[in-house]
Each structure stands twice: as C-alpha cells, then as structure tokens.
Amino acid sequence: MTSExxxxxxxxxxxxxxxxxxxxxxxxxxxxxxxxxxxHALRQFDCLTVSALQERVLHDPGMFMQLLQFLTxxxxxxxxDPSHFLALRNEVVPLLRTWPSIKIWVAGxxxxxxxxxMAILLREEGLLERTILYATDINPHSLDKAxxxxxxxxxxxxxxxxxxxxxxxxDFAEYxxxxxxxxxxxxxxxxxxxxxxxxxxxxxxxxxxxxxxxRNVLIYFNKExxxxxxxxxxxxxxxxxxxxxxxxxxxxxxAYSERFExxxxxxxIYRKS
Amino acid sequence: MNGVRAVVIGASxxxxxxxxxVLGALPPAFSLPVLCVLHLPDDRHSQLAEVLQRRLHRPVRxxxxxxxxxAGQVYVAGPSYHLSVEHDLTLSLSQExxxxxxxxxIDFLFISAADAYGDGLLGVLLTGANEDGAKGLAYIKNNxxxxxxxxxxxxxxxxxxxxxxxxxxxxxxxxxxxxxxxxATLETRAC
Numbered sequence: 507m508t509s510e511x512x513x514x515x516x517x518x519x520x521x522x523x524x525x526x527x528x529x530x531x532x533x534x535x536x537x538x539x540x541x542x543x544x545x546h547a548l549r550q551f552d553c554l555t556v557s558a559l560q561e562r563v564l565h566d567p568g569m570f571m572q573l574l575q576f577l578t579x580x581x582x583x584x585x586x587d588p589s590h591f592l593a594l595r596n597e598v599v600p601l602l603r604t605w606p607s608i609k610i611w612v613a614g615x616x617x618x619x620x621x622x623x624m625a626i627l628l629r630e631e632g633l634l635e636r637t638i639l640y641a642t643d644i645n646p647h648s649l650d651k652a653x654x655x656x657x658x659x660x661x662x663x664x665x666x667x668x669x670x671x672x673x674x675x676x677d678f679a680e681y682x683x684x685x686x687x688x689x690x691x692x693x694x695x696x697x698x699x700x701x702x703x704x705x706x707x708x709x710x711x712x713x714x715x716x717x718x719x720x721r722n723v724l725i726y727f728n729k730e731x732x733x734x735x736x737x738x739x740x741x742x743x744x745x746x747x748x749x750x751x752x753x754x755x756x757x758x759x760x761a762y763s764e765r766f767e768x769x770x771x772x773x774x775i776y777r778k779s
Numbered sequence: 780m781n782g783v784r785a786v787v788i789g790a791s792x793x794x795x796x797x798x799x800x801v802l803g804a805l806p807p808a809f810s811l812p813v814l815c816v817l818h819l820p821d822d823r824h825s826q827l828a829e830v831l832q833r834r835l836h837r838p839v840r841x842x843x844x845x846x847x848x849x850a851g852q853v854y855v856a857g858p859s860y861h862l863s864v865e866h867d868l869t870l871s872l873s874q875e876x877x878x879x880x881x882x883x884x885i886d887f888l889f890i891s892a893a894d895a896y897g898d899g900l901l902g903v904l905l906t907g908a909n910e911d912g913a914k915g916l917a918y919i920k921n922n923x924x925x926x927x928x929x930x931x932x933x934x935x936x937x938x939x940x941x942x943x944x945x946x947x948x949x950x951x952x953x954x955x956x957x958x959x960x961x962x963a964t965l966e967t968r969a970c
Contacts, residue, residue, distance in 0.1 A: 536873070538863035539861075539863060539871065539873040541891075579874060579875055581876070725873055725874070728845075754843070754857065754860055754872050756844075758843075
C-alpha cells in the first residue's frame, strides 16, 4: 500500500515536471487512465520507478517525445459509429449548406481518420470546396501521420463497412490508392485542411467555426478540463453552430449543459443555443 | 465484512446468468454501489442494463463518463470502452487497447476501484473463459480490500476463477448462492 501511495505521488510529480519543462498539460486528465498509461510506459522503458522515468524525461527531450506516444491514445477509425455520420449527413449537412463558406474544427484529430471521414462526407455533399477544415492535436507524430494519410489496407477494409453504413454514396476504394498493403488517401481530400498543433488544455480559440467535431477526446479529461474544452468550442462556434462528440460523451454533466441543445441526442450532435 | 463501501463484480462466459443470481439475492434496500464488467460482444447497443433492471427490479444503468457514483445503484460497463473509478468517486470511460482481448477489461475496473476505495472495496470474480480480472482481484486484496472468487466447481466456465486462485488466496471461495447470501448481509453488518 505504501508503494502504491508512492506511485501516485510520483505520477503527480512527473506530470508537473512535464508541464514545467515542456508545457504539455496533463494535470487535468482523468487519473485512472493516465496512471495506466504511465505504468505501461514504465515497463516499455525499463524504468523501475516513475521517479526514474521522470529523471530521463526531464533531461532528454527525445525521451519526452517517446513518452508522449504513450500518454496520448491514438485509437481512431474512419466513420466510427456509422449512425453518427449518417445523422451528420441527414440532419446537419442541410443546415450547414446555408452558410456561404464553412469552417470546421476537428479537435483532437489524432492520426486523421476523423478528418478524412469528414472530408469524404463533405465532398459527397458538394460542400468540401467551400469548407476550411482545421485539424488539431497535441501529438506531432499523430499530426504527421494525419498529413500523410496512409493507413493499412486491413483497417481500410473495416472502415469500408462503416462507410457503407454511414450512407456513403460511392465505392470507398475511390478515395485511396492501394500500394504494398497500405492505402494512400486521395490528397485532394486534404487540400482545404490545415493541420496544427493545438492543446485544449493550454491554447485558446483561433477561428470562428460553424462545426466543431471532438470525438473520444473529452473522456480523457476530468470535469474541469472538459469544461475548459467545451468553453473553447462554445467561443469558437458561430451563432447556432454545431458541436459533435463521441458516442459516450455529452455536455450533460458539464458547466455548458444549458448552452448547447441536443439536435440528435443519441448521436451526440448539439447546437449552440 | 465491516466497512465495505462498494462492490465490483467481473464475469465473462456464463456471466449473465451468474449476475442475475448474485444481484437477484440483494435486498431491495441494499445501498452500496455495485459496479460490473461483463465481457460482451463489441456491439454499441448493449441491452444488458435494461435487461438486468427489468428482471431485478432495482436501479441498473450503463455507466456514463464523469458520472458520480451513487448509493444503491448498479452500474454495468457498456461495450467498447473501459470503465474506471476515479479518486473523487466518479466514473470514467476510455478506449485504450483491449486487455485479454476485452474492452471493457475487468482488471481496469478492479485496479482503479481499489485505488479509489482502498480497504473499502469488495471484489467478486465469477465464471469466465478468460484470465481477465485475476490480476485486478489480487490488487484489490493487496490494497486492503476483500475478495471473493466463485468456486470453480460451481462456475459455468472455471478458467476465470481458477486464474484468480492461482494468483492470490481470496477471503472467500463460494457458490453463486453463497456469494448472494454474503452480499445480502453486508449492509446490516456495516451499519
């Protein structure tokens, strides 16, 4: 029990050290998950204690970049929760169409699957040409992968089914070129995408938007940080703009529950009230 | 078993029937929170909470992210997300990689709940064809909590209880009806 208490203290110190040295702020992440990820990293780096890991991270920026790959969770899919994308297509797109130009922020875009899904949907609805997409994340490696748009063919075969269920209108294979077991996304999908390093924990709003998509990111934040992120989205969104969240996320337990109204509640699609 | 503040239950193959029997034995006024992870197919729309609630006539719901744990409530983890307990006794969901091919993982619930409740936690591991939960149950014990393993001879599938027994000596090895009876006495003794 003493060693567990020590571990909890060490984890707090490590997170504080990372913030002071590298300005990455994990202080308000959900504790249980971040603890698991740090302990997992500990084993990968052959460190006996979190303090030993902290020493290496503090003195070696390269080591921090490696640790960052453990602290962020690059779990994503294209058209994840197909019914969500179907609802976007049927309920949101007709309203989105009424703006002459559209700005969309995909916050916490990870390795880009959500961005390409959104771009494909917009292209099929004839809106991609007049849309600017901002795709942001705190992990530069994930952003690089997102920019490259290369995914394994194995995962693309899974996404194909998602795409179909999400109301996709074409042959999914039209959006990529297959080579050596990988799929390279059609680069024109990202002509209007700006990829940028942005932290929901420390940065501020950079543009007015009509839609913010932030899926399976808020679950890793505690309530305080969730409120901060929702505050940024609220500030960024124009009058009656749209907020879309992950299938287990909601504004219900937040300070912003009154400032967003559900448009398609089961699909976590909200509108600024 | 004085001082139990929460109960966590894990099960896999054969788990639905086992959960019915254990939870069905609880008195209507049972006021401890009960958190369950049952391995399920990776289907977004699980009916487990609704089915349990209808059959058990007690409040059961799928655990939500950032929800505060309330007394007398049974929570079940939904599919595709891990369920954890935070130090402030709220629930959190996450999508880290599956453990023993399972998301939700019993180990994640048990370990995080042990961190949050310490010696106030009671862990129960039931039938299953998987080693998930064994590590978590031992962790509960090491953190001062109490543990119960379903008697492998009573389990529909013995692998999960056997894996737990290989890792640590629990406080009780009981049949499903024994577990139900013991849980039912918890509160009267705690008061």
